[in-house]
Amino acid sequence: MTNAGLIKLTRFYLRKHGLLDQIEIKIGRRKTEFGTCYWKGGKPTRIELSEVLLPRMPFADVKDTILHEIAHALDVKKRGYSNHDWRWKLIAQSIGARPVRYGNSSGYRRESARYQVECVNCGTVTRRLFKAGARSINANARRRCAACGPELGKLQIFDTEKSAYVL
Ligand SMILES: [Zn+2]
Ligand SMILES: [Zn+2]
Numbered sequence: 713m714t715n716a717g718l719i720k721l722t723r724f725y726l727r728k729h730g731l732l733d734q735i736e737i738k739i740g741r742r743k744t745e746f747g748t749c750y751w752k753g754g755k756p757t758r759i760e761l762s763e764v765l766l767p768r769m770p771f772a773d774v775k776d777t778i779l780h781e782i783a784h785a786l787d788v789k790k791r792g793y794s795n796h797d798w799r800w801k802l803i804a805q806s807i808g809a810r811p812v813r814y815g816n817s818s819g820y821r822r823e824s825a826r827y828q829v830e831c832v833n834c835g836t837v838t839r840r841l842f843k844a845g846a847r848s849i850n851a852n853a854r855r856r857c858a859a860c861g862p863e864l865g866k867l868q869i870f871d872t873e874k875s876a877y878v879l
Contacts, residue, residue, distance in 0.1 A: 713767050713774055715739045722759065722778050729782055729807060731756070739763045746777045749784035754792035756785035779809035796835025805875060812872045813837050826873055831857030833864040844869045844878045 713721075719737055726732040738760040742748070746765050750758040759781045766774050783804035787794035794800055801811035812828065813835060825840035829852050836857055841848055849869060857865030869878040 713771070715763055718761055718763070718766060718774070721775065722761065725775075725778050725782055726759075729786060731782065731785055735759055735785055737761070747781040749781040749788070749794065751785075751788040751793065754788070756788040759785065776810055779807055780804065783807055783809050796830070796837075797833060798835075800835065801875075810872065811875055812870070826871065827878065828870050828872060829855075829867050830870050831860055832866050832868050832877075833857065833860040838867060841869065844871065849878060 718739060722737050723732060726735055726737075735756055736758045738758055740760045740762055741764055742760070742762045743764050745760075746762055746769075748760045749756060750760065759778075761777065761781075766777065769777070783800060784794040786803050786807070787800045790803075791799070796813040804811040813830070825842050827841040827844040828837045829839045829841065829848075830837045834857065836859065838855070838857065852867045852869060855867050856862050857867060859865065870876075871878050
């Protein structure tokens with residue numbers, strides 16, 4: 713996809729979700745992030761997309777990246793900030809984006825791993841798994857997210873195919 717095509721597609725979805733005049737689109741040269749949503753003073757301001765990474769991705773993934781960032785922008789409009797927690801996931805699902813985090817190119821390559829271990833509080837993904845059996849569920853039940861601590865930072869396994877937590 714060309715940069716012009718990328719901008720056109722992003723404008724289409726921004727318009728669809730009522731954000732067209734509020735958000736600037738930047739095509740950047742970042743090599744580790746597919747897309748980034750910026751905000752300031754509790755309002756979404758800019759979506760940056762990587763012209764290095766996106767043109768190499770299949771169309772469905774480009775579209776998903778755009779919707780992922782739009783979900784962040786809608787989330788910011790609601791509560792003034794955004795991360796990958798359940799609130800963002802609900803918005804992502806409602807607009808047709810996969811409710812999963814894949815913030816960088818190494819994460820993308822491992823995206824075929826069906827399960828991701830993530831913090832239920834902030835959504836940070838600590839590892840990816842191809843299988844989620846009783847052993848890994850038990851092991852992760854004892855671990856905690858470093859940023860959120862022992863009280864809030866419970867880790868749970870998210871099934872990216874079913875878009876649901878494995879219990
Ligand atoms: Zn994100
Ligand atoms: Zn956390």
